[in-house]
Each structure stands twice: as structure tokens, then as C-alpha cells.
Amino acid sequence: MSVGVQCPESGSTQESSVRLVLLHDAQGKMLVLLPVSSMLNLAALWTLTGRKLQAVRGEDAERFFAQQGLQSEQGQQRLMQSFPLVIDAALEGRAQLLLCELTSGLTFVWPYGVAEDQQVQFGTIAVTPEYGRMRKRPGGGEDVVAITRAVERFTALRVQQRLEDTLGLPALAPTTQKIIMLRSDPDAGVDQLVPVVRLDPSLSAQVMSWAVSPYYAAPGKVNSIDEAIIRVLGFDLVVNLALGIAMGQVLKVPEEMPRGSTPYWQQSIYTATLCEKLARKLPLDKRPKVGLAYLVGLLHNFGYLVLGHLFQPQLAILSRYVEANPHLEPVLIEQQVLNVTRDQIGGWLLESWNLPDEVYSAIRQQQCEEPEGECSTYACLLQLSKQLLRREGLADGPIFSLDPELCESLGLSLEQADDAIKELLGYQDDLNELTRTLSRARA
CATH class of the missing domain: 3.90.960.10 (YbaK/aminoacyl-tRNA synthetase-associated domain)
Known part of the structure; x- marks a missing residue:
């Protein structure tokens, strides 16, 4: 905590x-x-x-x-x-x-x-932190320029080939590529998902362990992958959790994190779960896709893994800066120290991997005062979830009073927001077990 x-x-x-x-x-x-x-x-x-x-x-x-x-x-x-x-x-x-x-x-x-x-x-x-950069809406082209300049600042490499090659980021596994295609296909369902899961022994084992976990409280025994997906978990949840694990296997959690920080997977699972709970409380005319709300929360901090991959020698110094400035958003410190933020670099990479627009755009704009476009609801859900979780000591970053205007923009009352976090706290033991499952999958 x-x-x-x-x-x-x-x-x-x-x-x-x-x-x-x-x-x-x-x-x-x-x-x-x-x-x-x-x-x-x-x-x-x-x-x-x-x-x-x-x-x-x-x-x-x-x-x-x-x-x-x-x-x-x-x-x-x-x-x-x-x-x-x-x-x-x-x-x-x-x-x-x-x-x-x-x-x-x-x-x-x-x-x-x-x-x-x-x-x-x-x-x-x-x-003086550069708040202005964080308040404007970033774009894909601007992200590429910022990432390139930041990498050039810390390495002798010069960008003369495609950015993906220059940054040396690992490619996605075939199973992950198939899951991303399913996630992006509005007509995809369990009939297309089950064969993909069956062909990956590690993913199959994870799906079975999720299905029998206390959090999902499945009635009766779960005897097969088909039952686990169709009867217990559902298409959206399996796809989103599988993507979260797959991303974590591509890039490992940095060892040199700020002391006392919330473990990466715990913060991811709690944020995803709270985004989903808040989304379900939104009025029908404002309610986004609940599955995508979960995925946005699960991957909201993914850019930190990318920073750890690209700037490993500088991560210890960055962690010391975060410890010395706990009143500032970590991305402001990253902007000052590295000239690029986890939101920029995470959003860019998720876009290059063809995740849904709502996901990478919301992650890019999670610090913006006025998120724009179709992703705005997802970005606001993310902002509200982080405020609530920080208040409970379950997420990193400074604690501010709950923003009534943010709730109003979503169509939520402060009481509904408080109810959502109370519901989540009632499942802490089960969520911690799910966190351990994801951490073991990564190891």
C-alpha cells in the first residue's frame, strides 16, 4: 500500500x-x-x-x-x-x-x-513543472517526435530507420496478435476465442485458474476451457485479461521502482475493476463499452513498463525524483527528467499494436483536463478511478479532493462514486488473489 x-x-x-x-x-x-x-x-x-x-x-x-x-x-x-x-x-x-x-x-x-x-x-x-504540456491533448505524431527525442538524448543511436526498430521493442507473440484482432473485431465471439485459448497452454491454465477463483464465484465445477469462457468469464473478460498478461510478458515490471509504490499488477487490477464498476453505474445514454473500460484500466500504466525497457539506466534516478516529489503527478516528473511520459509512450505503442482507438487514446489523455473525442468517457473514468484508489492508498500519486465536475461530466453523483469504491473494497481479498495469479503468470 x-x-x-x-x-x-x-x-x-x-x-x-x-x-x-x-x-x-x-x-x-x-x-x-x-x-x-x-x-x-x-x-x-x-x-x-x-x-x-x-x-x-x-x-x-x-x-x-x-x-x-x-x-x-x-x-x-x-x-x-x-x-x-x-x-x-x-x-x-x-x-x-x-x-x-x-x-x-x-x-x-x-x-x-x-x-x-x-x-x-x-x-x-x-x-517549475511544465503543466501546460500535460493539459493539452497529445497526438500520435507528437508522441513519435517526443519519444524519438527522448531516446536520442540518452543513447548514441540515431533514428534512421523505422521507430519500432530503433527503439528495439520486442514483437508480440502470435497468440497475442490473434487476441488483439479479436478485441478489435466487433463481430468476434467465444466461438473464435476458444480455439485461440486452447492452442496456448499457458493462457489455458490462466483462464481455468480465473474461472475457479473466489472473485468470480462460479457455481459448480468448471471442467473445460469452453465452460470457463462461456459459463463463467465471458468473451470480454477473457480477452482483456489475456491482453493484460500478454503485454506484461512482452515487457517486465522494472525492479527499480519508487520505494513504497503500489505493485504494478495490483494497481492495474484494481484500476480495471473500478473502471468497470463505475462504467456500469453510468446512465445508459452515456455508458461506454464495459469491457473496454476494464481494458483501459488494466493497461493505463503500461507505458511505465516501456519506460523501464527504454530507459533502464535512468529509472533509478527517476524513482528518486518521484520519491522526493510525491505531491506531483509522476508523469510531470517524467516530462522533466526524460522529456517523455509513460502516457505518451504507452499510448503510442498500444496504437502501433493496433489496440482499439478508445484504449490508446484514453491512456494518452488520462492527464488532460478536458479529454476529447470518443475516448473522453474512458479517460474520465480512468481519472476518477485513480482519484478514488489514491484516497484508499491503492494507487500511486498525489491525493486531491474528489472532483464533483468530473463526476458530473460522467453523469455520476459523488455518492455513486463512493459506492463503487466501497464495493471494490469488499472484494479486496479476491482481487489480491487475482493479482497474485497475474504476477505468477508473468514470472
């Missing part, structure tokens, strides 16, 4: 607040102060201090700043004199600072009082 960061609401208080970050290395701890909405630039910090500092784990920071001794003014002033300080240059000269530590919610005023022998450094360590 990830440690949630409740982000300050926008307004004058947020603008004047200063973020307090606890970092450490082999030499000990250090406190860093920077504007609350900024991104901590670790490279600049490392250069300024000559130390390879990294943020302490979220749960450790929460425990440290929640100590009883830090709830008093005396304890807070003692804290600020106990460690070396690095202060962003933009804050120099202020008479006092309103400090906030995001994991614990600790907030207090610091009047710039330092000890005589205390080490204090000023430097430009904050970066």
Missing part, C-alpha cells in the same frame, strides 16, 4: 507555503526547503551539496514528523536547528516561512532562526 500525500488546495495559502523535505545519505539527514508547488531538482541538489541525497521513505517521513515532540512550537524550532539546511534561492530574504511537510500534514511557521554552527546553503534547487 502506498503512502498518500494529501496535496494543499490551490489558493494564496498554497502559493506562500514552503515544502519541507527530509533527505538522507550515508553522512546523515538534511532538511530541504522549496516552494510547495515546485519540483525538487535532485541533480542540482547533489551538485550544490556534493552529496547523493535521497528522500526518506514515505512511511518513515510520516512517522518522523508525527512525533509528539514536533507538535509544539519549541519542538519545531529545535527541529529546524538540528540538521543541515538547503533552502531554495527563491526563498532567500523572507522574514519567516510557512512550512508544510506533505506526508504527515505537519504545518508550522519558521522565523528563520538557525544555530550558530548550523550548515545552511542557498541554491536554485526548485523547478
Whole structure:
């Protein structure tokens, strides 16, 4: 379970607040102060201090700043004199600072009082994230340019042949290609799916294990692939889960993920399930294809696997940036560090693999304030699902108040959204077992 960061609401208080970050290395701890909405630039910090500092784990920071001794003014002033300080240059000269530590919610005023022998450094360590790029609707052509430039930045390769060859991405297995064709064919059904599953022993075993899992609660024994698909799971579910496994087998989950982050498959399964539950609550005139809503949720974070494949040497640094800036959307940090995001690169690859338009377009636009086109409902379902799951500590990223306008755009009430997450939480044990099944399939 990830440690949630409740982000300050926008307004004058947020603008004047200063973020307090606890970092450490082999030499000990250090406190860093920077504007609350900024991104901590670790490279600049490392250069300024000559130390390879990294943020302490979220749960450790929460425990440290929640100590009883830090709830008093005396304890807070003692804290600020106990460690070396690095202060962003933009804050120099202020008479006092309103400090906030995001994991614990600790907030207090610091009047710039330092000890005589205390080490204090000023430097430009904050970066303003490029929100503008995330708010506009990305396109396929723009994605290709961004991905190409990002890869060129980190490798000696120059793009002189097709992008797929240059990036060195693995090809899809024949079974996966057949499943994608079935997923894209509106007339396909179980008669076409059963033979494909039968020919793949690994997929057959997975389908049987899903059919007998507690989450699907099939009545009676399931004796064959035909029964598992026709009587228990259905065409849409088998196709979508099979695609999720197939994608995960093409690209492995990176080992160097941010500490304390939600496991990849757990986040995928929970997001897919919640997208499906929310879709079923939509009014009939706004209700999308429930199967595609599940698939969008299942693959929403697939681009992270692609980043791990393309930028493996840089992933450790990226993870340290995410840990040090938990108040920012991870894609904003990726844009700053890599010049490309998981949403761009994941959407591009899924499009090149001929997945349905609704899927890759929704994944591309999951950060857009106003998603456009036929995918907009799927993108909004994805946004709402992530907000709800983060609130419960079941997905990574900053926690914001539930957006009533987002619910209204879907035709949902806040109460219906809350009901959907409550329903999901009632199946946690079964969903965790399904997550373990998918993880074992990948291994």
C-alpha cells in the first residue's frame, strides 16, 4: 500500500507555503526547503551539496514528523536547528516561512532562526513543472517526435530507420496478435476465442485458474476451457485479461521502482475493476463499452513498463525524483527528467499494436483536463478511478479532493462514486488473489 500525500488546495495559502523535505545519505539527514508547488531538482541538489541525497521513505517521513515532540512550537524550532539546511534561492530574504511537510500534514511557521554552527546553503534547487504540456491533448505524431527525442538524448543511436526498430521493442507473440484482432473485431465471439485459448497452454491454465477463483464465484465445477469462457468469464473478460498478461510478458515490471509504490499488477487490477464498476453505474445514454473500460484500466500504466525497457539506466534516478516529489503527478516528473511520459509512450505503442482507438487514446489523455473525442468517457473514468484508489492508498500519486465536475461530466453523483469504491473494497481479498495469479503468470 502506498503512502498518500494529501496535496494543499490551490489558493494564496498554497502559493506562500514552503515544502519541507527530509533527505538522507550515508553522512546523515538534511532538511530541504522549496516552494510547495515546485519540483525538487535532485541533480542540482547533489551538485550544490556534493552529496547523493535521497528522500526518506514515505512511511518513515510520516512517522518522523508525527512525533509528539514536533507538535509544539519549541519542538519545531529545535527541529529546524538540528540538521543541515538547503533552502531554495527563491526563498532567500523572507522574514519567516510557512512550512508544510506533505506526508504527515505537519504545518508550522519558521522565523528563520538557525544555530550558530548550523550548515545552511542557498541554491536554485526548485523547478517549475511544465503543466501546460500535460493539459493539452497529445497526438500520435507528437508522441513519435517526443519519444524519438527522448531516446536520442540518452543513447548514441540515431533514428534512421523505422521507430519500432530503433527503439528495439520486442514483437508480440502470435497468440497475442490473434487476441488483439479479436478485441478489435466487433463481430468476434467465444466461438473464435476458444480455439485461440486452447492452442496456448499457458493462457489455458490462466483462464481455468480465473474461472475457479473466489472473485468470480462460479457455481459448480468448471471442467473445460469452453465452460470457463462461456459459463463463467465471458468473451470480454477473457480477452482483456489475456491482453493484460500478454503485454506484461512482452515487457517486465522494472525492479527499480519508487520505494513504497503500489505493485504494478495490483494497481492495474484494481484500476480495471473500478473502471468497470463505475462504467456500469453510468446512465445508459452515456455508458461506454464495459469491457473496454476494464481494458483501459488494466493497461493505463503500461507505458511505465516501456519506460523501464527504454530507459533502464535512468529509472533509478527517476524513482528518486518521484520519491522526493510525491505531491506531483509522476508523469510531470517524467516530462522533466526524460522529456517523455509513460502516457505518451504507452499510448503510442498500444496504437502501433493496433489496440482499439478508445484504449490508446484514453491512456494518452488520462492527464488532460478536458479529454476529447470518443475516448473522453474512458479517460474520465480512468481519472476518477485513480482519484478514488489514491484516497484508499491503492494507487500511486498525489491525493486531491474528489472532483464533483468530473463526476458530473460522467453523469455520476459523488455518492455513486463512493459506492463503487466501497464495493471494490469488499472484494479486496479476491482481487489480491487475482493479482497474485497475474504476477505468477508473468514470472
